[in-house]
Amino acid sequence: MQRIFSDELSFTPIMSTCINLDVYPHAYLTAMHVSSFLSPVVNFFTIFCILRKSTKAMSAFKWYLLMYQVTSTIFDFIYTTVAVPVIFFPLPMGYTGSWMAEWFSISVHTMFIIVIPSFPCVATCIFGLFAYRIHVIIPSNHFLRISENGHIHATVVFFFVYIIPTLVALVNTSPDQNLARQLILSVGDFVRSVRCTASPPPLVLEEEKQYSGTSWRDGCRHLFLIFPILHIDFCHSRKIQRYPCAEPVMTIPRLHIYTAESLKSLIIVIVVLIIMTIPMAIFIFCSAWYFLNRRDHLSARTKRLQRRFIIFLSLQISIPALSLAGPILGVVFLFGTVNTSLSGLGNVALAAIGLHGTINSVLVICCNEPYRKFTMDLFVYTALMELAKLWN
Template sequence: MGWQYRINLFLYQVWCLLLDVVYSFVAAPVVFYPMTMGYVAGIAKSFDGSLYPITVFLFINLAVVGVAIKAMLLARYYAVLPNNHFLKAHNEMFVILILGWYILYVGSLATTALLIYPNILNNKPEFEKQFTCAAAVVIYAKDAFQHTSFIPLLYNAGVLVVLTITIGGSIIYLTFSAIKTSTHLSERTKNLQKKFLIHVALQGAIPAVFLGVPLVTLFCIFVFSIVNTQSE
């Protein structure tokens, strides 16, 4: 399973790099420096619906990072299975599982995003009336985050997060159990496999902490700012 692990490690690094770039140069400047980052408004105006396409991209990007992490964990599980195990006898199941995860994650988020897109566009005129003097910048950051229209995508992402944690935790448990009960691995190999698994698990925790938490904070800032504005 060496090549499967290396491919998914490469995909994991690519997805994380894309997420870092988009978050750092587009999302974060809009939130923390909305009036001085004119280039961001210029990017946003090229989209009908403002930063909504970029927002959806961030969701999908986080999703594919999660799939890559699960795929690396699954590769570690395959590595400790005996050769007579039915999963080892059908190596195509690994590819089918990974493709299925990508289709489920990307497909569900993209479908939800398309379904609520008309509501996102309907938010635009209201914000243009409410924030006339700041329409060049602020509107294009906020109108895609109207909380009533955006909730379905957040629910979809929440379900996928729970699914990722459940599947990832299950794979980690199964891998540790397989290592502990295996009779075809030496003690040295068992210890190495445990270390490899711990490294992958820690690698998966990095985007959850350093990418996921800032994005959750960003969305909370938008939601609370909109709610406070509407209450006033």
């Protein structure tokens, strides 16, 4: 090896800034445990408002709103109470840190299989809410009305279009854990034994012959060092990393590791569904305003009320969606970095995801007048009672 790789052309491979991983991030775990007790109270209070405080005018709409709230509550409960994921950014591995996961040995992959399908379910409920609102304002003779229950049929189709590819993509998302551990820990070993040269000779290293059938580009992307010789420019551009700090956490209970190859199909499906959703959302909003601006089938009062409903529904949906999308994008960004010292930001993003259910419940109450009035009256009454006790 020393004769083959000249010292003039060799260099030390780029290493990541790998500090000791925080196995038990106490601030994050404490925040999530507190949230696991508070968020169910807010979520179930919102469900109570929908069931008991909806007006007669909301007789049909409240059931769509109830499905949306229940789906969001289930996601919130699984994430903040059942799982509490602890991720070792930027390594694609972590464990479940909740007391329930410890009692019942719930792994990250189990949570992954349950949580991911909840996103299409929430998206379907959102679609159903808007489909109902548009169905109310569409003229009876318009082709988009389809039938008397056209909005229900459209919602069912939407659900199957989104859920089936997601479930199929979840198959085989978990790689062999023994092999995944070897890959995470072997990166540094291969890097230490390989020097890069500007003109690599045709040589296959003995320890890498078993991988000779796989291309170098694929291998590097999956944390393999496959081809025996590394071009110096390619080494710099790919920034091959080594994480010696990963070794001490490999024995943590319920630790689960993913690879880029195992998540490839799921990522493709998610990207395609997001691309499909954007023009669909634009079409829904444009259709709503188009029918509201027509003057031949709705009274001025009805138009004013329906326009108000659409605006409040948009706020009710968009704010929780953005509060969830922002932290998720932050998590994706952190997986693309090479510095484990940023794991604290990852914990902030994970905690922000756990706030989605509470934010959603608060918006449901604030954007629907019967629930808002009941909540305000309840708190004002409670405050007055407390003041009366103090005076007495």
